[in-house]
Amino acid sequence: MTLTARASLRIATNLFFFIIILTSIKQANASVKEQDKADSWQWLPEAQHPCTIQRYTLDEIYETFGPEGVPALHETPLVVVANGNDKLRQLTQEDTILSNFPPNFTVTLSSSNSFSQHRRTVPLETYLDEMSHNNGITSPHQLSNESWYLFGETFTEDWKQVTKHYELPPGQTCQPEYVALSFGVGNRGSGVQWHIHGPGFSEALHGRKHWVLYPPHYSPPFFHHDQSTRNWMEYTYTNETKLRLYHADFLLKQQQQDVWQKQDKQHSILPNGRPYECTLEPGDLIYFPDRWHHATLNCDPYTAFISTFTSDHLYLQDDQKRQKTGNKEGLFRREL
Numbered sequence: 001m002t003l004t005a006r007a008s009l010r011i012a013t014n015l016f017f018f019i020i021i022l023t024s025i026k027q028a029n030a031s032v033k034e035q036d037k038a039d040s041w042q043w044l045p046e047a048q049h050p051c052t053i054q055r056y057t058l059d060e061i062y063e064t065f066g067p068e069g070v071p072a073l074h075e076t077p078l079v080v081v082a083n084g085n086d087k088l089r090q091l092t093q094e095d096t097i098l099s100n101f102p103p104n105f106t107v108t109l110s111s112s113n114s115f116s117q118h119r120r121t122v123p124l125e126t127y128l129d130e131m132s133h134n135n136g137i138t139s140p141h142q143l144s145n146e147s148w149y150l151f152g153e154t155f156t157e158d159w160k161q162v163t164k165h166y167e168l169p170p171g172q173t174c175q176p177e178y179v180a181l182s183f184g185v186g187n188r189g190s191g192v193q194w195h196i197h198g199p200g201f202s203e204a205l206h207g208r209k210h211w212v213l214y215p216p217h218y219s220p221p222f223f224h225h226d227q228s229t230r231n232w233m234e235y236t237y238t239n240e241t242k243l244r245l246y247h248a249d250f251l252l253k254q255q256q257q258d259v260w261q262k263q264d265k266q267h268s269i270l271p272n273g274r275p276y277e278c279t280l281e282p283g284d285l286i287y288f289p290d291r292w293h294h295a296t297l298n299c300d301p302y303t304a305f306i307s308t309f310t311s312d313h314l315y316l317q318d319d320q321k322r323q324k325t326g327n328k329e330g331l332f333r334r335e336l
């Protein structure tokens with residue numbers, strides 16, 4: 001059988017259009033892929049950034065620090081693999097959390113930039129719904145001052161009905177009169193940009209949460225307060241050259257100014273200029289020391305956690321008074 005000229009022309013024409021269609025599908029795919037690639041979750045912090053903070057079991061905490069646990073104003077971060085708080089974990093599960101609050105329960109959201117200065121009050125249900133958009137992912141290109149995030153204080157009665165089930169962390173200052181609790185939920189890629197405040201603990205309840213920290217005297221490299229943590233983690237932190245140069249520059253300045261302080265020796269920066277870091281699994285908790293710079297990145301579409309801010313200076317003042325007056329009453333001993 002031979003092809004007529006007409007038939008081969010038709011085949012050639014069809015083939016031509018077919019190739020054009022294929023090419024345009026491929027181009028459309030490529031641009032969708034590029035967008036996806038920019039937004040989708042393409043890295044695993046816990047794999048690429050293994051934990052560089054010392055991890056303890058609860059028993060090891062008490063063996064190391066005694067029956068009161070981590071002392072007030074302890075100077076280095078640590079992670080406790082605690083695996084407690086089943087009750088609170090159960091109450092805050094993604095599919096049941098709403099049923100454990102009154103209907104239309106509202107929460108106050110903060111912007112997730114370094115200053116968290118913006119506020120917005122919405123029903124918890126609305127926030128959880130917004131969080132699940134875009135497959136529960138916050139794009140690395142969304143600015144942190146324009147991303148809403150729930151990690152507020154939980155002092156109302158409605159909150160207390162849920163947080164009263166929280167077993168406080170194993171810390172000397174973790175006594176009701178010295179703590180403020182803060183419950184938070186965020187999606188994958190959410191988190192708060194670099195900031196500082198007093199000491200405390202934060203426990204992962206659902207999902208994984210990555211923490212990065214630098215000691216007080218080392219300002220985090222190349223960050224903008226309105227940039228998202230995810231953006232910093234993916235575009236700044238992954239550039240090792242950048243981190244090393246910044247560290248070398250820091251060391252040089254210190255030498256020139258001859259300001260080798262006690263804290264520089266205590267909290268030497270890791271040689272490559274990397275922050276201290278760890279990915280918390282549900283049941284893990286981290287202790288963040290006073291005034292350490294830190295930023296967080298939530299790694300799962302439903303990442304819930306509870307933080308305990310402690311008043312260590314007040315605790316120590318009170319403790320001094322108690323020792324002066326010989327009044328040991330009220331000096332709480334944690335039951336083992």
Ligand SMILES: *[C@@H]1O[C@H](CO)[C@@H](O)[C@H](O)[C@H]1NC(C)=O
Nearest residue numbers: 101102103104105106123125
């Ligand atoms: C909750 O809010 C909706 C819409 O604003 C309203 O119709 C409903 O009555 C409210 N329910 C309660 C229990 O307040």
Ligand SMILES: *[C@@H]1O[C@H](CO)[C@@H](O)[C@H](O)[C@H]1NC(C)=O
Nearest residue numbers: 143144145146224225226227
């Ligand atoms: C967020 O921050 C950026 C950069 O600092 C700024 O240009 C923008 O106006 C801010 N957005 C809001 C809503 O304040």
Ligand SMILES: *[C@@H]1O[C@H](CO)[C@@H](O)[C@H](O)[C@H]1NC(C)=O
Nearest residue numbers: 235238239240241242243245
């Ligand atoms: C990493 O940072 C260095 C120094 O700032 C810069 O020259 C280089 O282009 C960056 N590399 C990438 C892949 O962004």
